[in-house]
Amino acid sequence: MRHFIKYAWASAFLLLWSCKKEENTLQTASVAKPTVSADGISISFADTIGINGFLYYNVAKKSIRTDLVAPGRVVAEVVHSSDAMGQNLVLFDNPDLTYNYTEMLQHLININKQKGIIAQKKVILQQKKLQLARVKDLADNQAATGQDLTNAQIEVTNAETEVAQEVTALENEKTSLLEHETRLKLAGFDPKSLVNAKQNATWVICELPENQFQKVTQGQHCFIQFPAFNDKKFEGKIEEVGEVVDNLTRLVKLRVAVINPSSILKAGMFGSVHFGVAEGDFITVPREALVVVQGKQYVFVKTKERTFVRREVMAGQPVENATVIFAGLQPNDQVVTQGAMQLKGLSFGY
Incomplete structure (x- = not known):
């Protein structure tokens, strides 16, 4: 009888251990989570348990x-701005577009300003050329020295250099303007329409x-x-x-x-x-x-x-x-x- 009880306890223990192991195995299988990768774009399941109900x-x-x-x-929308010197304010939903539009306006201002500077420099150049012509005439009549003639020629050269520098600056402004206009166009906007918008x-x-x-x-x-x-x-x-x-x-x-x-x-x-x-x-x-x-x-x-x-x-x-x-x-x-x-x-x- 004592042996029977001992075997009964042993059998019960083995049965309990076996059930517990099976339960742990089932729990382990049930917690297998899908793999989510590529910032949520791709989802992979380890088995078909989680997708059995999919259609x-x-x-x-x-x-x-x-x-x-x-x-x-x-x-974008256009609103009135009393601080913009008569220029309406365009509000964009994208900060990059706001930047490109603002830069475009600034380059337009710079271009107009640069054109004025070039016009002034050309007037000065013309004056220097007239002065050189007068000095040459005086030199031909021995009323001016060779140094006077050289100085007049240097002044013309300097004036021509200044005009060329301002023209280069104008072309740089135009290139920068084109860059910002292109970005606005790629975003779907007409730059001229923005500037003239009501x-x-x-x-x-x-x-x-x-x-x-x-x-x-x-x-x-x-x-x-x-x-x-x-x-x-x-x-x-x-x-x-x-x-x-x-x-x-x-x-x-x-x-x-x-x-x-x-x-x-x-x-x-x-x-x-x-x-x-x-x-x-x-x-x-x-x-x-x-x-x-x-x-x-x-x-x-x-x-x-x-x-x-x-x-x-x-x-x-x-x-x-x-x-x-x-x-x-x-x-x-x-x-x-x-x-x-x-x-x-x-x-x-x-």
Whole structure:
């Protein structure tokens, strides 16, 4: 009997130890966390346990009729400044643009000033040349010495050098002006329009994919809606279609002038620019595949069996239960629908 009790206790201990080990093994397996890398862009799972409930959608183009829409941002507005000597003040949403615009104005002032200096130097040079001619005439008549003639020639040479130096300074100012004008143009602005803009002028910059921008034209009217004013539609007009396609995003900038009554629109506001109906083959994704963070829209694309990549997309109007995607996806991409919110939390650290 004593041996039986001893064996019973031993068996119970082994059974308890075995269960505890199995429990620890299960706990260890359950805490295997996904690997998040590239600043949240890539998410990899160690096994399929965490993605068993995921559903996917295979991206394809469909022939649809939709409103051509692009996300836009108020990038500049013109306000009156009593301290700017009659020059209106342009408020940008980007400090770099403010710097380039301010530098452009300064170089314009410097150029005008330099032109005045050159004009004065040329007058002086002309006077020195006349003086040299008089000294030569006096020397020919032995009324001036050779030293007088030499001094007059030196003064002409010095005056010519000063003119050349000021001309070089003018060209340097023009080169610097061109640099800042180019940066403003690449940002979607017309430098001359900025300088001559009237008070309350407001601009929105938006971008369209290179396969869509040809559907809009300069001078075309549009309307803009802003989350801050859900019940309002602001009239706009395309002032310029950009001349450069971004090498990375393949997007073209459009500058839209907006009627801004009472200056209620402020630089930095986000909105949606509506250009009217467009027909053609478009990529669409289910609405639940889209996640929005700080005004930007993303989807998660399955690239390997247990790896997902976050992609920023340009979304258009909803069409039935889907949303048109103008940029960011290609046919045959596999996007996550059910499970997108879980990936959003992992990607952005929520």
